[in-house]
Amino acid sequence: MAPLTxxxxxxALPRSARLIGLDPxxxxxxxxxxxxxxxxxxxxxxxxxxxxAVAAAEVAAIARKEGAGGLVVxxxxxxxxSFGPAAQAAKDWGRALAEAAGLPVAFWDERxxxxxxxxxxIEADLSRAKRAERVDAAAxxxxxxxxxxxxxxx
Numbered sequence: 403m404a405p406l407t408x409x410x411x412x413x414a415l416p417r418s419a420r421l422i423g424l425d426p427x428x429x430x431x432x433x434x435x436x437x438x439x440x441x442x443x444x445x446x447x448x449x450x451x452x453x454x455a456v457a458a459a460e461v462a463a464i465a466r467k468e469g470a471g472g473l474v475v476x477x478x479x480x481x482x483x484s485f486g487p488a489a490q491a492a493k494d495w496g497r498a499l500a501e502a503a504g505l506p507v508a509f510w511d512e513r514x515x516x517x518x519x520x521x522x523x524i525e526a527d528l529s530r531a532k533r534a535e536r537v538d539a540a541a542x543x544x545x546x547x548x549x550x551x552x553x554x555x556x
Contacts, residue, residue: 403501405493408553411472411508412440419471422446422464423546424499425512425538426475426492431457432538434546435468441554443546445539454495458502465505473505476512476545483511510549512541 406414415421423434423443433446446468449460464470475496478488493509500507 403497403506405497405500406472406506406508408474408508408510408549409555411474411506412553412555414506415440415471418469420469421546421550422461422468422470422473422505423542423549424461424473424475424496425542425545426495427451427538430538432540432542433461433464434539434543435464435470436546436550438469440550443543443550445543448538454498454502458499461499462503462505465503471505473500473503473507474546474549475499475507475509476542477509479511508549510545510552512545 418438421436425432431449434443435446436443
């Protein structure tokens with residue numbers, strides 16, 4: 403299944419279907435979920451990075467439970483917008499995960515999402531332990547919100 407643009411993904415979703423946002427890190431994958439109107443993204447949780455089949459089964463289970471019809475996977479582009487090895491790895495992983503989970507996928511630039519979320523959490527005076535616990539899901543929500551905002555029709 404070839405990746406879609408965000409506009410194509412939104413158009414292909416069944417009515418009232420949500421989107422799952424994934425921010426793949428080297429050890430943890432942050433998970434976020436949109437509302438049914440595709441207006442608001444919220445942190446959902448995090449998955450340990452491991453075998454693709456396990457991650458795909460977990461994502462498919464979240465999709466069934468929450469009524470999600472597609473994935474938005476974060477791409478860690480270079481600061482100059484370049485598509486380097488990390489972005490290629492994220493794209494390969496996202497395509498394979500989407501195929502295994504049976505869900506359409508689109509990709510979105512997630513540069514600085516973790517840094518922005520960490521900065522906000524520091525300003526909110528969250529301890530280092532609480533930040534570590536929440537940053538992955540919050541970064542996924544930050545990325546998914548940017549994708550929802552940019553792809554809103556009209």
